[in-house]
Amino acid sequence: MINTPKPTKLQAIMTLMLTVGITNHVFIIPALLQIAKRDAWVSVILAVIPFALMIGLILFASSRIGTQPLPDWIRHRLGRIPAFLFQCALSLFFFVTAWFSLFDTVMWMKVTFLPYTPLIATSIILMALCLIGALKGMKAITLTSAILLPLVVILGFYVAIVNVEHKDYHLLFPLFEFGWSPVLRGVLYACSGLFELFFILFLHPYLKAPLNKKQMIILAVILFGLTLGPLTGAIVEFNPFEAAIQRYPAYEEWRIAGFGKYVSQTDFFSIYQWLSGSCIRISFALIIIADMWIKRSSRKRATLLVSVTVLLVPLSCYVFTDVMFQHLMIRYIFPANAYFIAFMTLVVFAAALVRTSKKGRSA
C-alpha cells in the first residue's frame, strides 16, 4: 500500500453505507417496529429534524477539524485529560459496537442457516476476516467496500422489486392509532441509526479532504432511505402487527422473495448482504479503536487489534442469549447509542467553537 492514493470520497461514502447501513437497514428495524408499529415510518420521517441538526453540527465540526485525527485535535483544543476521556469513551463505544454487531450476525446465522454449527465456529471465522481487514488498514476497508457494495445495492433493489407482488401500501394507514407517544419514542430509535453518520469524522483523517456539504447531505439521504426502505417493506408486506413480533424483519423480506414457479427461494443472497455489512462494520470499529491510541501501523497496533479480536470471540458466544440481547438492545442500547453520539457530537462541536474564541483565525 505504499504510494497509493488516498481513498476517494465515493469510496468513503460506500464504506459508511456498509458500516452504518447495516444498522439502519437491518439491526434497527425490529426495534422500530416493536416500538412504533405502523407509525414507525412516520418516526423515521420525523427523525429528519434532529438528524438535520446533527448534520449541521457534524458539518461545522468537520470544517474545523479537516483531516486531522480526532484524538490529536481534541487534545489540542481541550487539553490532555478531556482527550484521554474522549479516547476511552470512544474506544469503549466502538468496542461495544463491534461486539453487538458480531453477536447479532453470528446469532442470525445460527437461527437461520447454520443451526448445527456452533456459534464459536462462525464467530472465529468472521472475526478472522475482520481482523485481516483491520490489520490491512482503512484504505483496504474502503477499497473492499467499493467492491462489495455494488452487489449489495443491486440485491437490495432485487428484493424490493420482486416483493412488489406482496406489497399493499394501504397498510401504512391509519396513523397514530395508539397516540403520539409511540411515534416520538420511535424517533429516538430512528435517530440511533441515523446519528451514526458521525462515524464520518473518524474516516476523514484518511481522506484528502472532508466531505463537503453536498456530499454529506447525499450520504444522509442515502442513510435515511436505507432505514425507510425495509421498514415500510415490512409493514406493507406482513402488516405491522406481524412485523413487530419478527426477530429479523429485513431477512423475512428475503424469505418471501422468489420468482416464477421454479425459483421460489432466493434468501441465500441475504447472507452476502449481511456479511458484507457486518464485516466492514466490525473492521471499521476495530480500526477506530486502534486509531484512538496508536496512529502508525506498528507491532503495538497489531497487538492491540489482535487482543480486541481475541476478546470479542468469546464475548460474542458466551455472554448472552439472543432473548437477553434483543431486550437489552431495544430497551437500553439503541436509546443509549443515540444519546451517546449526540453528546459526543456536541462535545466535538463545542471544541470546534472553542478554537474560534481562543485562538482566532490562526491555523
Added chain:
Amino acid sequence: MRAALAILTLILLLTGCWDMKEAQDINFVTALGVDYVNGRYVIYAQLLDFAEIAKQEGKVETGSAKIWIGKGEGKTVTDAMNSVYPASQQMTLWTHVRAIVFSKALLDNRLPEAINGLIRSRDLRYTPWVYGTDKEIPIIFSSISLLNESALNSELLDPEEIFKQYSFMEPLRIIKLMNGVKEPATTTLLPLISYTDKVWKGNGEPVPQVKLAGAYAIAQGSNRGRVDPIMLQGARYVSFKRFDKFPLTLMLDDETAVALSIIHSDPKVRFDARGTPPSVQIQVRVKTYITEAGSADEANAEKIRMLAKKQIEAEIRRSFTAAKAHNIDLFNLEEKLYRNDLARWKQLHSQGKPFISLVDFGEVNVQVEISHASSYKVQNH
C-alpha cells in the same frame, strides 16, 4: 510457504462438508394439513415421489399417483410435526411446503396459535398457498393428480393457473392471510377447497379431483363463516384484488343465452360512515367480452350490456345481503373505515356489535364495457 497455506485453507474448508445434505436423503413435504380434534392438533404431511414431481417424457405410467400422506398428533402444531419424525426414516424438511390446508375445526378454534407455531418454528415460509376445508384432508391431498401431469401442477399446489382461466376465488398466500389474523379491522377470504369425483373418470372409474368450493371469511383470527358461491358472485367484483377471467351467462327476452367473459373489474366503494346508519355506495366498472351469443339476431351489444349491468348489480346486492345476514363483512368495509376514519371506526367498534350489522347498503351502479365479441361480429344496437 504461501502455496502450503493456500492448500491448508482449502483443506480446512472441507470441514464444511461434515453435514452436507443430499436432496435424495430428505423428505420434502409438499403440502401440510392442520386439523384440530378433541383439543389436539393433527397434522398431515403430503410427500410426493420425485418421479411425480418431474414431468415425465416418453413412456409414462398412468394410474394412481404415488402420494404418501403422513399423520402426526400433538398438543401444539410443532408437537404434532415432531411426532411424524420418529417414523420418517430420513430428515423431513418443510421449507418447500407449497400449500397449507386448515380444517374447519382448526379455523373455528385455533388459527392464530397454529400459524404462530408454524412461522416461529422457521420450518415454513410465508409463501405457501393456504386453504380451508370441511372435507377430510387426506382425501384432498390424494386428489391432485390428473393423468400424467406432475402433482405440482395441481390446483392445490399451484392455483394461479386455474385462476387465469376461471377466476372463481382469489388464491391466497399465508403472508396475506396474516392480515385477516392480525389486522384489527380486516376480513380476508380464505379459499375453501373441496373435491369432486363427478367430473373426471379414469378408465371408467370416478377419480376425485380437488376444486375450490367457496371461501371462509377470516377476521381478527377467527372464522366468521362460509362464503358460498352466491356470495362470491358479488365479492368477485368488489373485493377481489385481481380478476383474470370469469363467465357470466345472461338470458335475453327471447330465451337466447348469451355468455360473457368478465376480464376486469374496477370497484369504487364509497362509504358514508358519518351517516346513521352508515351506508355504502358501490360503483363498479366491468370489462367483458362476448364468448357466446346464440344464433339469433336478437342479441346486440347494447341489449347485452344493459342486461349484464342489471344482473351484476343484482348479484352484488344479493351477495351483500346474504353475507350481512351471516355477519360477514364480505366487501371489507370495516377495513376501509379503519384506514380512512379511525375516530369513527373506534366509535362504531366500541358499540360491540358486528360491524357489518350496522351498515346499510345504498346504491350500486355497474358500468359494463364490452370490449369485443371474439371471433364473430355482434350488432352494436
